[in-house]
Amino acid sequence: MVQDLLHSSPGLLNFGIFFLMALTFLFVILGFVTYAILAERKVLGFMQGRIGPNHLGGRWGLLQTVADVLKLLVKEDLIPKAADRPMFIIAPVIAFAPSFMVVATIPFTDKLQFADLNVGLLYYLAISGITVIGTLMAAWASNNKYSLLGGMRATAQMVSYEIPLVMSGLGIVLLTGSMNLNDIVAAQEASGWYILWQPIAFVVFFIAAMAELYRVPFDLAEAENELVAGFHTEYSGFRWAMFMLAEYVYMFAMASLMTVLFFGGWLPPFEFLSFIPGAVWFGLKFAVVTYILYWFRATFPRMRPDQLMEFAWKVLLPVALANIFLTALLKELLNIF
Amino acid sequence: MELLNVYQNNYLMVFAFLCLGVLLPVVALFMAKLLRPKFKSDAAKYTTYESGIEPFHDARVQFNVRYYVFALMFVIFDVETVFLYPWAIAYEKLGIFALIEMLIFVVMLLIGLIYAWKKKVLKWI
Numbered sequence: 001m002v003q004d005l006l007h008s009s010p011g012l013l014n015f016g017i018f019f020l021m022a023l024t025f026l027f028v029i030l031g032f033v034t035y036a037i038l039a040e041r042k043v044l045g046f047m048q049g050r051i052g053p054n055h056l057g058g059r060w061g062l063l064q065t066v067a068d069v070l071k072l073l074v075k076e077d078l079i080p081k082a083a084d085r086p087m088f089i090i091a092p093v094i095a096f097a098p099s100f101m102v103v104a105t106i107p108f109t110d111k112l113q114f115a116d117l118n119v120g121l122l123y124y125l126a127i128s129g130i131t132v133i134g135t136l137m138a139a140w141a142s143n144n145k146y147s148l149l150g151g152m153r154a155t156a157q158m159v160s161y162e163i164p165l166v167m168s169g170l171g172i173v174l175l176t177g178s179m180n181l182n183d184i185v186a187a188q189e190a191s192g193w194y195i196l197w198q199p200i201a202f203v204v205f206f207i208a209a210m211a212e213l214y215r216v217p218f219d220l221a222e223a224e225n226e227l228v229a230g231f232h233t234e235y236s237g238f239r240w241a242m243f244m245l246a247e248y249v250y251m252f253a254m255a256s257l258m259t260v261l262f263f264g265g266w267l268p269p270f271e272f273l274s275f276i277p278g279a280v281w282f283g284l285k286f287a288v289v290t291y292i293l294y295w296f297r298a299t300f301p302r303m304r305p306d307q308l309m310e311f312a313w314k315v316l317l318p319v320a321l322a323n324i325f326l327t328a329l330l331k332e333l334l335n336i337f
Numbered sequence: 338m339e340l341l342n343v344y345q346n347n348y349l350m351v352f353a354f355l356c357l358g359v360l361l362p363v364v365a366l367f368m369a370k371l372l373r374p375k376f377k378s379d380a381a382k383y384t385t386y387e388s389g390i391e392p393f394h395d396a397r398v399q400f401n402v403r404y405y406v407f408a409l410m411f412v413i414f415d416v417e418t419v420f421l422y423p424w425a426i427a428y429e430k431l432g433i434f435a436l437i438e439m440l441i442f443v444v445m446l447l448i449g450l451i452y453a454w455k456k457k458v459l460k461w462i
Binding site: 006008009010014015018019021022023026072073074075076077078079080081082083092093096097098099100101103104105114115116117122123140142143144145146147148152155156159160162163166167170173174177178179228233234237238239241242306309310313314317318321324325328329331332 | 342343345346347348349350351352353354355356357358359361362363365366368369370372373374378380382383384385386387388392395396397398401403404407408410411414415418421422425426428429432433436439440443447450454459460
């Protein structure tokens, strides 16, 4: 049915159906975010020898995040007098919208993908770059010194780590010869997962992705012991929730993207395991990547700003560049033999 | 024609995602407006936060020039990646000659990076 829809000429009816599909998916993502936050708190709790949320919704605290969201919803709305009002209001929207746009192109199984773009990877990287404008707008509009410092740091970090991120993705594009995420997964069916072929790219990509997500050890933009809360110091209630939501939707998107690029998406690790449906494999790999993100948060101390910036330009960028040419050479050698 | 339809429908889907991405904050903030208590709290709450003291000066000062240099470097290398992506896709057809060409291009940019490195632009104080 969806295939027929895709082949029909685009119109208002198509848009309506797509809109409903996207709306359903939005609720799935909101559900994911709710439980990703709970899972993060639980995992962090266990790693630090605590119990974590355990009061609301039974022993596992299953309703904790729902209660938090309700609290944010009825919270008093504060916009400082000195703030730039229109910019202050628009900034969370600009920060959130791209985070939801990027998940449109991610293939979850061979059937379930919303927009099969032939520039998939580039689309993801380009759209995700827009969020930094929202961050900077929030920082500037707040007219708060901590906010401005945090926003500047966030911007410098985002633009610095974007380059290794984009360049490490190039190795995969070289091997596949396509930016379409479906093609990338399909190519891994024949050659094996790309983490085996592109271990250097994976390490660079993973580190840069952590920095792009502002996750510990790269959460300098909101380093709470020096900058209060960074760029969203002045934000409260649901405006603040939008920034948090954007962060977790990006985590969802980035973990999915890493699953697709390096762990073969919905493909089973071995042929004889292919009776298990692809969605299960995708979910498992996705869960492992997300868990590693939580794990890092519990184990690594925060970096210093100077280390952070120098690491991007002096280590990651040359390594990513070298990886591109190494991959090209590897490809040539494979062609000869 | 068929392929054009598929292409357009895919981007229509992206547009639907964009609409929802904008609508969710708008609807959520509107709902928050309906739900939250309606009273004007005292003026002190609307001051800018500055660790409890009265905020002094404007926060929007001239910022460190280093951020600007990093932004410039970003532009240079981001444009480079824009060139590298089509090259990577067409690499299979172009072969070893294109590899050498691209190597020369990247080395020229690397010289820029090394220059910035030697000039201590990358060093954060």
